[in-house]
Amino acid sequence: MTEFMNTYGGLVLAFLGSAISVGFAGWGSVIGVGMTGVAASGVVTEDPGKFGKTLLLQALPGTQGIYGLLIGFLIWQKIGVFGNLADLTLQQGWLILFAAIPMGLVGFVSAVYQGRAAAAGCNIVAKRPEELAKGMVFAAMVETYAVLALLASFLMLAGIRV
Amino acid sequence: MAIVKMKKAHIVALQSEKQSIIKKLHKFGGLHVLNMEEQMAEEKYLELTADSDSEIVNQLEARLSQVKYSLDFISKNAKTKKTAAQSKVQVSEAEYQEYLDSYAKLEGIFNQCREIDYKHAELKNKETKIVNLIQQLEPWQNLKANFQDIKPSRNTVAVLGYVLTKFAEEFKAEYLKTGELAYYEEISSGKENTNILLIFHRDLEEQVTQIQKQYGWSKTGFNELAGTARENIDNLNCEITALKRDREALGDKAQQLLDHKSYLEILQDILTIERDKAGIVSNFGKTEKTFVLSGWVPEKYTGQLDEVLKSATQSYVLYLESPAEGEEPPVMLQNPAFAQPAEFVTEQYSLPHPSGVDPNIIMTPFYVAFFGMMVSDAVYGIILSVLTGAALLIMKPQGGLKKILGLLFLGGISTFLWGAAFGGWLGGFILPFDAWLFDPLKEPFMMLGLCLALGVLHLYVGIGIQAYKNIRAGNIMDAIYDQGFWYALLTGLMLLILPATAVVGKYLAIIGAAGMVLFAGRDKKNIVMRLMSGVLSLYNVTGFLGDVLSYLRLFALGLATGVIGTVVNSMSSMMGGTVIGYILMTFFMILGHTFNMAINVLGAYVHSSRLQYVEFFGKFYDGDGRPFNPFRIRTKHIQE
Numbered sequence: 181m182t183e184f185m186n187t188y189g190g191l192v193l194a195f196l197g198s199a200i201s202v203g204f205a206g207w208g209s210v211i212g213v214g215m216t217g218v219a220a221s222g223v224v225t226e227d228p229g230k231f232g233k234t235l236l237l238q239a240l241p242g243t244q245g246i247y248g249l250l251i252g253f254l255i256w257q258k259i260g261v262f263g264n265l266a267d268l269t270l271q272q273g274w275l276i277l278f279a280a281i282p283m284g285l286v287g288f289v290s291a292v293y294q295g296r297a298a299a300a301g302c303n304i305v306a307k308r309p310e311e312l313a314k315g316m317v318f319a320a321m322v323e324t325y326a327v328l329a330l331l332a333s334f335l336m337l338a339g340i341r342v
Numbered sequence: 343m344a345i346v347k348m349k350k351a352h353i354v355a356l357q358s359e360k361q362s363i364i365k366k367l368h369k370f371g372g373l374h375v376l377n378m379e380e381q382m383a384e385e386k387y388l389e390l391t392a393d394s395d396s397e398i399v400n401q402l403e404a405r406l407s408q409v410k411y412s413l414d415f416i417s418k419n420a421k422t423k424k425t426a427a428q429s430k431v432q433v434s435e436a437e438y439q440e441y442l443d444s445y446a447k448l449e450g451i452f453n454q455c456r457e458i459d460y461k462h463a464e465l466k467n468k469e470t471k472i473v474n475l476i477q478q479l480e481p482w483q484n485l486k487a488n489f490q491d492i493k494p495s496r497n498t499v500a501v502l503g504y505v506l507t508k509f510a511e512e513f514k515a516e517y518l519k520t521g522e523l524a525y526y527e528e529i530s531s532g533k534e535n536t537n538i539l540l541i542f543h544r545d546l547e548e549q550v551t552q553i554q555k556q557y558g559w560s561k562t563g564f565n566e567l568a569g570t571a572r573e574n575i576d577n578l579n580c581e582i583t584a585l586k587r588d589r590e591a592l593g594d595k596a597q598q599l600l601d602h603k604s605y606l607e608i609l610q611d612i613l614t615i616e617r618d619k620a621g622i623v624s625n626f627g628k629t630e631k632t633f634v635l636s637g638w639v640p641e642k643y644t645g646q647l648d649e650v651l652k653s654a655t656q657s658y659v660l661y662l663e664s665p666a667e668g669e670e671p672p673v674m675l676q677n678p679a680f681a682q683p684a685e686f687v688t689e690q691y692s693l694p695h696p697s698g699v700d701p702n703i704i705m706t707p708f709y710v711a712f713f714g715m716m717v718s719d720a721v722y723g724i725i726l727s728v729l730t731g732a733a734l735l736i737m738k739p740q741g742g743l744k745k746i747l748g749l750l751f752l753g754g755i756s757t758f759l760w761g762a763a764f765g766g767w768l769g770g771f772i773l774p775f776d777a778w779l780f781d782p783l784k785e786p787f788m789m790l791g792l793c794l795a796l797g798v799l800h801l802y803v804g805i806g807i808q809a810y811k812n813i814r815a816g817n818i819m820d821a822i823y824d825q826g827f828w829y830a831l832l833t834g835l836m837l838l839i840l841p842a843t844a845v846v847g848k849y850l851a852i853i854g855a856a857g858m859v860l861f862a863g864r865d866k867k868n869i870v871m872r873l874m875s876g877v878l879s880l881y882n883v884t885g886f887l888g889d890v891l892s893y894l895r896l897f898a899l900g901l902a903t904g905v906i907g908t909v910v911n912s913m914s915s916m917m918g919g920t921v922i923g924y925i926l927m928t929f930f931m932i933l934g935h936t937f938n939m940a941i942n943v944l945g946a947y948v949h950s951s952r953l954q955y956v957e958f959f960g961k962f963y964d965g966d967g968r969p970f971n972p973f974r975i976r977t978k979h980i981q982e
Contacts (some may be wrong), residue, residue, distance in 0.1 A: 236944060242941070245903070247902060250901070253905060253908075254905065309858075311690075313951065314691075316951075317948065319948075320949060321952070327893065327949075328891075331898040334786070334898070
């Protein structure tokens with residue numbers, strides 16, 4: 181077991197890290213975008229002309245999934261998924277795993293709550309379409325933390341030598 | 343920095359010349375008319391009563407709703423060919439009057455629309471009824487007898503009806519037990535009901551009724567019909583075809599009404615103009631022979647206003663005054679062309695307070711720079727600028743759309759510059775030049791520093807505007823106490839980080855902090871309270887730190903564009919190799935980069951706006967301005 185961990189553990193942990201980043205952030209975006217889509221459909225049934233505006237709102241909670249993929253991609257690049265897999269020590273594996281966690285965790289939660297804010301923004305579009313930008317800013321306030329998590333994950337990754 | 347200065351204008355003129363004056367003012371389009379009702383309640387205006395032309399307004403409103411109904415009807419029922427944006431029509435004075443007098447024509451069109459609408463509904467109703475009847479008849483298709491023949495005779499009873507299919511067998515058995523004088527025929531059997539014809543002798547009637555009750559028999563009757571079910575269905579289907587033909591004929595009629603569309607559109611504009619002219623009167627005050635109106639006019643237009651009045655009448659009074667203390671004139675912004683797009687961002691937040699500052703000129707470079715940093719791909723920048731630039735040149739949009747496109751155009755240029763600076767060319771697919779500045783992926787700490795530095799600069803400018811506001815209001819000491827010491831403290835703290843300037847930084851920070859402790863709470867009388875609130879004000883440093891860190895999003899969002907672009911490139915290049923592969927690769931690259939560009943441009947717009955609203959405006963901005971909304975001609979289809 182110990183020998184297995186020493187030989188393959190690093191890579192396994194790095195893969196787990198990328199899976200957490202891509203999977204959780206994407207999962208959150210799915211919930212957020214879906215929630216906004218439900219609210220947006222309600223608005224569009226009343227006034228089909230508001231499709232464009234509500235679509236803008238729906239796109240907002242989708243970015244976390246992209247950020248998650250981004251960190252996942254950087255991990256894959258680092259460990260050579262697209263060419264020859266690097267020999268990772270167990271420590272490097274752990275480091276990569278932890279570097280991925282901010283993006284996965286904050287990405288998930290922020291996408292869900294950003295979805296709520298954006299869905300509520302659809303109400304703004306329904307009643308006062310000229311105030312769309314305010315609804316977008318409310319949603320974007322949530323995204324700040326996903327952006328910070330992305331940065332944190334990126335900087336941590338950048339510091340790991342393989 | 344230009345909120346247009348306003349003057350309050352009061353105009354008194356003769357009732358007899360009211361119409362021509364209103365007409366001229368409407369054309370002039372630079373007077374924000376105020377409602378005088380509140381003023382008239384004051385004692386010195388006792389002689390004034392509220393003026394209004396509500397009768398004319400109501401009449402015009404009624405005609406407008408007819409026009410609107412007809413236009414809605416036509417656009418719903420007549421197929422129009424999509425045409426490119428129509429240019430506005432020129433209407434001469436004579437034609438204008440002709441349109442106004444064409445009430446009979448409007449009435450005719452309106453009635454035609456209503457009639458078609460009514461008939462259409464009637465036909466639809468009929469059709470629904472027939473379709474329902476057909477549905478009822480369908481289960482009886484196999485019945486060979488004519489409906490009129492199924493009726494009681496001297497000795498027999500004949501009935502149609504159905505029971506639930508699950509009871510049909512039992513019902514049949516029970517019924518046939520009554521003897522040979524009962525006839526049973528199953529006409530059809532569906533999932534739910536089984537339809538049955540029963541003929542039996544009169545003597546059995548009581549017995550059969552009993553059984554029917556037991557099994558939930560429901561009687562069906564087609565008393566009003568003659569012939570077999572099949573014949574009836576065929577006839578009804580013919581009727582439906584006929585109804586459809588009628589409906590088509592109605593559709594053709596509706597299509598013919600399309601010829602009136604442009605007439606209606608022009609009439610709509612003309613009636614709206616007349617309605618606005620009649621409606622504005624309700625804001626005026628009147629005496630027996632005169633009327634009074636007041637409103638805001640931009641200072642630079644006051645001369646023009648006088649000339650407009652002069653051209654309409656010889657007997658009038660125009661009295662201009664500056665806004666009184668505490669009075670809030672409506673806000674109109676005036677900026678050079680390059681700063682106009684930013685007005686859109688400001689308007690979305692809130693117009694500046696009339697006594698506040700118009701931030702657009704200062705904001706524009708920051709907004710555009712941040713936008714570009716967040717997208718930061720030279721090729722995307724070129725595409726964005728070319729597209730929006732072309733749209734601006736070809737479509738010549740006005741108002742909000744023009745500002746948005748302008749914003750994206752400037753953002754595109756900035757995106758190109760930052761993309762070139764950071765070496766972002768289509769996600770690294772092509773590399774015509776090395777990064778002019780540095781590659782943020784390779785030197786993340788340079789990039790972090792750049793973001794924070796820009797953030798500090800942006801925030802310092804914001805604090806500076808607050809200081810300017812204080813100085814403009816004559817409170818120079820406030821500017822020194824609040825903003826001066828704050829600058830000193832923050833700058834000092836930042837200098838402390840670098841060893842070379844640490845000493846200078848230390849003293850500067852101490853001076854700033856001491857100043858703040860002593861003076862931040864200067865409105866408090868109690869010396870202890872004053873020092874307490876002074877010390878508490880030092881906590882704002884953490885708020886400032888949070889604000890500065892917020893600018894790290896510039897890095898993160900730029901990073902997202904670059905890396906996603908790389909992902910798109912490497913995914914699609916995996917398909918290359920064969921001819922079909924290269925075609926697929928090109929396709930996916932276009933798709934992927936379009937998506938990446940769209941999502942990042944949206945993100946850049948939202949986050950760049952946020953940095954203005956939350957971080958920058960938070961330092962100085964007073965919103966809540968009312969927009970300047972002049973009495974002017976607004977048309978969609980005719981030239982003003």
